[in-house]
Amino acid sequence: MPFLDLKFNDPRVKKALLQVPRDQFVPVEYQTLAYENIPLPIGYGQTISQPYIVGLMTELLTLKPTDKVLEIGTGSGYQTAILAELAAHVYSIETIEPLIKSAQEVLARLGYKNISLRQADGYYGWEEESPFDAIIITAAAEEVPSPLKSQLADGGRLVAPLGSPGGTQILWRFTKHKDTFIRENNGFVRFVPFTRR
Numbered sequence: 001m002p003f004l005d006l007k008f009n010d011p012r013v014k015k016a017l018l019q020v021p022r023d024q025f026v027p028v029e030y031q032t033l034a035y036e037n038i039p040l041p042i043g044y045g046q047t048i049s050q051p052y053i054v055g056l057m058t059e060l061l062t063l064k065p066t067d068k069v070l071e072i073g074t075g076s077g078y079q080t081a082i083l084a085e086l087a088a089h090v091y092s093i094e095t096i097e098p099l100i101k102s103a104q105e106v107l108a109r110l111g112y113k114n115i116s117l118r119q120a121d122g123y124y125g126w127e128e129e130s131p132f133d134a135i136i137i138t139a140a141a142e143e144v145p146s147p148l149k150s151q152l153a154d155g156g157r158l159v160a161p162l163g164s165p166g167g168t169q170i171l172w173r174f175t176k177h178k179d180t181f182i183r184e185n186n187g188f189v190r191f192v193p194f195t196r197r
């Protein structure tokens, strides 16, 4: 059984990882590696994240079934599907058009009805649908774009790898309390760069 050896505190995260067929989100030539705990290339210089990191970031968002989630960096759509298993609705933004297209196809084929995708620069978030109970950034920026901070609900959680693109980053969780943000360090990670287009 894929990913059974991965450990999470929240059993729902593990359940979602076992539920979503990761092989459907990777290019055919990598399908035999889809259930290894490793990142894989998805074309256009981008990668589908390591399943453990997908699970960890999901867990840090502490999602409720009624939550509205914003994801920046749809990529393959795999993390999007995991979020859609645990929240009410997922809004996901990606800059690279062909990635949005293939994510849209596979997510529709798998029957997800609670996902909305948009091709845009994620820096600006998705104002019309804000506030969000949770926001996840799956690319490495130096700091959290300020529109995303304002689109987070009071009590909301934001998870993002921050640091130098091309190097290692720290995985932060921010929790919003009125206008202040409490942040927690969740260790070193390595993500593709957040790119303004």
Ligand code: SAH
Pocket: 042, 046, 047, 048, 049, 072, 073, 074, 075, 076, 077, 078, 079, 080, 093, 094, 095, 096, 099, 120, 121, 122, 123, 138, 139, 192, 193, 194, 195, 196, 197
């Ligand atoms: N969650 C994805 C990870 C994809 S890698 C998955 O599971 O497959 C990160 C993605 O962020 C890339 O596809 C990249 O194109 C996208 N990205 C980078 N900068 C962005 C920006 N400013 N706005 C939206 N998406 C961006």
